[in-house]
Amino acid sequence: MDSLTFLLSGTVLAATPLLIAALGELLVEKSGVLNLSIEGMMALAAATGFIVVTLTGNHWLALLAGAVAAMLLSVVFATVVLIALGNQVAAGIAVGILGLGLSGLIGSPYEGMTVAPMARTPLPFLSDIPVIGPGLFNHPLIIYLAPLAAALLWWMFRSTKLGLVIRAVGESPESAHAVGYDVVRVRFLAVLVGGFMAGIAGAFISVVSSTLWSDGMIAGRGWIVIALVVFAMWRVERVVLGACLFGMAAIAELLVQSMGISAPSQLLTSIPYIATIIAITLLSMDGRRIRLNAPVSLGRVYAGSQ
Template sequence: MDWLAFLLSGTVLAATPLLIAALGELIAEKSGVLNLSVEGMMALGAAIGFIVVAESGSHWLAILAGGLASAGLAAIFAFVVLVTLGNQVATGIAVGILGVGLAGLIGKPYESMTVPPMARVPLPLLSDIPIIGPGLFNQPLLVYLAPLLAAALWWMFKHSKVGLVIRAVGESPESAHAVGYDVVGIRFLAVVTGGLFAGIAGAFISVASTTLWSDGMIAGRGWIVVALVVFAMWRVERVVIGAYLFGAATIAELLVQSAGIAAPSQLLTSIPYIATIIAIALLSMDGKRIRLNAPVSLGRVYNGAQ
């Protein structure tokens, strides 16, 4: 049953950065901002995280640095779309390309270099459970923290004033402004928080998952994150489920190879993206459901002077 332990371990390890980044994107979209630059933010976080580990040896400092770097990139995006009223789609794509380019530039000297992986933390008693114990409960600490973060955000959106305000700004910014809330400020913080999460996710990939730097390490995961939020219908619990489903699809290539099945490597590598396309296509067949669940002002430019 080693294959099952491998499947469980690989799934949670691959799903963790997707979950963290998707939760950040969910916060931004709940506030009414569509951030399509997640790919670039994750790439920048991965590059900064790898460099910090290579130079300092501290994985947690790398996670923090990657998050802060991407938060800075998110602040640029937020300024353009919220202050100068730039188009969210065009700006998101441009900032995403900027992030990928910066990651490739600063990561060039570290090409093909490896760093020690982030230490695993076995949970007492749970890690000793046969089969599932080694797979689920012998992971880096961030793997355990990600579901807790999701639970905290679920509670925030459901039961806290902060969550209610974010949702109100995303549903009707004019009404939120009318009762005294700073719509632009709230959205700005939401976008920067989303960037912070994306950077942490990217850094986790480079210091805990792959640990071998190569340009293009993120490989489209940022776009999977954006699709995951839509797939989840902007609900935290469905983001969690979707992240682990897509995480399983991500390691399907390794499972097929280990089973000795002959298949083109290009086809195996594309499995998670094929799964994303199929999921979104099926979901899009019910356009009414998407419209009912999406934040009403998502992607719309808000001018407080109007």
């Protein structure tokens, strides 16, 4: 395979789960809730999706099952932080650890097993373009739906009443409540949708891009997703760009190996995380921009309507 084709194809595969999960996390944070349990949700979804595709052979059912499993875990998180008014940071870490533990528990009988890859859906004409076509337009259908989801979320925040309500709840929950909106309900639903999307991303990794189950296979992607939302400054278009950049960094190991360059595997494996640290560090040098773009009530407990 041509190196450029390999780079494009690998970037798309690596970026898609990051993009899907980051869009969900962006929605959650826009509503004013900080969800740090993404890693556990993705892990639980990956295990659930792999079990379902192993038993049924249906990849779409596996993606749905993984999404539902993560959404159920998000119910636990939402209940703790929105109903019981628990600390969002502590609750997020705890629920994330719970998800990791459950994924290891239910996935242990399937350790090391593989499944058939999801069927590809080449886009007519576009997939025939030399070099670029096979890299960008010859993938499973779910991959093409990710940028459509990004476009839909961008439009929702920009042009719909629903988007305005979510943003208002995230900026000033007291004001949103004063004009008649149920802040807790809006945030609860946002957390559920965010969990559902994190679940699709997690199941994608085990049944579409990797087609195997191994405990710990999420390998920090959930934390990269959280960093990606900050890197994007809570803007949808920058989430798409950031997902592509981080996706490219994630396949750097395979790209370097394919070019015959000798380098320590540990260093190559750490490239995505090094890139994440560098990106956040550079961004943090201008803390004022982060404060101006972050939802004002992000991470704050709200009890006004209790």
